[in-house]
Amino acid sequence: MHWQTRRFRVDLSRPRVMGIVNVTPDSFSDGGSHDDTRTAIAHCERLVAEGADILDIGGESTRPGAPRVDADMEWERIADVLTAALQLGVPVSVDTCKPEVMRRALDAGADIINDVQALQKPGALAAVAGSGAGVCLMHMRGEPASMMDLAVYGDVVAEVGAFLAQRAQAALDSGIPADAIALDPGYGFAKTAEHNLRLFAGQQRLADLGYPLLVGWSRKRTLGEITGRPVEQRLPASIAAALRAVSAGANVIRVHDVAATVDALKVWAAVDAAKIGPTE
Ligand SMILES: Nc1nc2ncc(COP(=O)(O)OP(=O)(O)O)nc2c(=O)[nH]1
Numbered sequence: 001m002h003w004q005t006r007r008f009r010v011d012l013s014r015p016r017v018m019g020i021v022n023v024t025p026d027s028f029s030d031g032g033s034h035d036d037t038r039t040a041i042a043h044c045e046r047l048v049a050e051g052a053d054i055l056d057i058g059g060e061s062t063r064p065g066a067p068r069v070d071a072d073m074e075w076e077r078i079a080d081v082l083t084a085a086l087q088l089g090v091p092v093s094v095d096t097c098k099p100e101v102m103r104r105a106l107d108a109g110a111d112i113i114n115d116v117q118a119l120q121k122p123g124a125l126a127a128v129a130g131s132g133a134g135v136c137l138m139h140m141r142g143e144p145a146s147m148m149d150l151a152v153y154g155d156v157v158a159e160v161g162a163f164l165a166q167r168a169q170a171a172l173d174s175g176i177p178a179d180a181i182a183l184d185p186g187y188g189f190a191k192t193a194e195h196n197l198r199l200f201a202g203q204q205r206l207a208d209l210g211y212p213l214l215v216g217w218s219r220k221r222t223l224g225e226i227t228g229r230p231v232e233q234r235l236p237a238s239i240a241a242a243l244r245a246v247s248a249g250a251n252v253i254r255v256h257d258v259a260a261t262v263d264a265l266k267v268w269a270a271v272d273a274a275k276i277g278p279t280e
Pocket residue numbers: 020022024026027028029030058060061062063095114115116136138184186187214215216217254
């Protein structure tokens with residue numbers, strides 16, 4: 001399996017690590033850590049040096065209750081960071097749900113559009129179609145400010161799966177090639193901890209839809225509810241979730257802590273490589 005992005009065909013025969021670069025003052029776990037251009041570019045360089053296969057640059061927090069940021073402000077935050085990141089030799093994704101930011105990012109050369117709203121906004125599909133970019137279509141409901149009010153499901157795995165299948169079809173219908181599409185369950189978006197864990201338990205059914213699966217558990221609230229740890233102490237839980245996600249069909253793991261995740265996946269891969277036959 002592979003993920004076709006604008007400049008790179010990402011080989012998914014092994015799990016890939018997507019490093020998060022939040023150029024925001026208010027992201028739930030690293031807001032303000034690198035929210036000016038210079039420190040954000042340095043963060044991109046550090047994540048690539050740590051082994052990130054992909055960078056994901058975002059200019060607007062999507063945490064529950066996050067205030068909206070207008071397109072000009074969002075673009076102003078990430079524009080120069082994107083330009084610099086595109087020189088680092090890895091695919092660069094822009095995390096946005098606004099078509100006008102998508103268009104600017106694609107004009108600037110972005111390899112991937114990562115849309116937590118799965119290209120639902122008017123003009124989003126048209127902005128990406130024909131660009132040659134990869135897309136990540138994630139499940140959520142409503143807007144970050146309201147999404148937790150919409151966390152009501154009869155069968156969360158079936159409902160998320162049906163949504164993702166429908167959004168993939170909409171992307172195909174707009175001319176986006178099948179191998180450019182990745183899907184994402186959207187852990188932590190319009191879902192309670194119980195929904196997140198039930199969805200995680202059924203994640204393989206989402207992988208069985210036949211598209212690359214991108215997963216983001218890194219430092220998220222449900223991990224804190226399970227462990228009792230504050231956001232700055234959730235690395236062990238994030239690593240555990242990353243490995244469990246890989247065991248349930250995830251192809252790309254979206255993380256803040258790249259070096260630690262790369263090491264964990266190296267151990268995972270070493271055991272896989274040691275398999276010399278079905279009976280061993
Ligand atoms: N595809 C995808 N994109 C995402 N973007 C943001 C966040 C939230 O994490 P973070 O970017 O660290 O926080 P914030 O949205 O507050 O900047 N999670 C996902 C995710 O799980 N999947």
